[in-house]
Amino acid sequence: MTPDRRNRYAAIIAVILSSIATAVALVAIMVARSATYRAPAAPEQPKVTDWMQAWGTIAGAVTGLLAALAASALLWHEMRQARVAREQLAAEREEAALNVPRAVVVSSASFGTYGRDDEDKRGNQVVARVVNYGSGPIRNLAVIVTVPETGLQLILPGRDLLGPNEEASFNQSYTAGWALPRSWVPGLGKAPVTACFIDHTNQAWERSSDGSVTRTTVPYPRIEEALASTDSITEWR
Secondary structure, three states, rough: OHHHHHHHHHHHHHHHHHHHHHHHHHHHHHHHHHHHOOOOOOOOOHHHHHHHHHHHHHHHHHHHHEEEHHHHHHHHHHHHHHHHHHHHHHHHHHHHOOHHHHOOOEEOOOEEEEOOOOOOOEEEEEEEEEEEOOOOOOOEEEEEEOOOOOOOEEEEOOOOEEOOOOOOOEEEEEEEEOOOOOOOOOOOOEEOOEEEEOOOOOOEEEOOOOOOEEEEOOOOOOHHHHHHHHOOOOOOO
């Protein structure tokens, strides 16, 4: 027997025992009251049958009320158990759905640079990769690299399909160079990368090189925002 079922049975038994105890207490009070009661000025004291009929009517009403309360308590308990089960199932489904985007690993990007000193140092090449370690393909892969400090967005060529255990490697040169932060160290500096894609259930995801995962929609708002921004570069060669 599962713990949930044991708890449900325990609650049912507790409600029944509580109802029985209340009914017994009421009957005892009624019996004691009827045994000691004397009418103040009546020519004839009430008969036992009169007491039984009166107390029977009251006991019936009380029993009906207790039964209604017990039924309400059981109904509330069942509804609560059903709600907990639904929430648990939804959480399990959400966790299972996250297994697909979590299997897609997005690495930080590095830049190819030119220029003789820090003042003239500029970037003109992006090296990045996205690996699908999942058991199913992903499609409509779109990738954006953000230049640290400046916020410039570099849009990489998209991929229609990336199968299980396949890697999308990017070594992309751009026709226009861009300014690099003064703190950028060639060969050591890393830039954040965001990848958008659709899984086998047609759910769109946004996966970042920092490990974050969020649901998104098609067309990808992140990509649309970058395409519409003047602080982005899409021309590659």
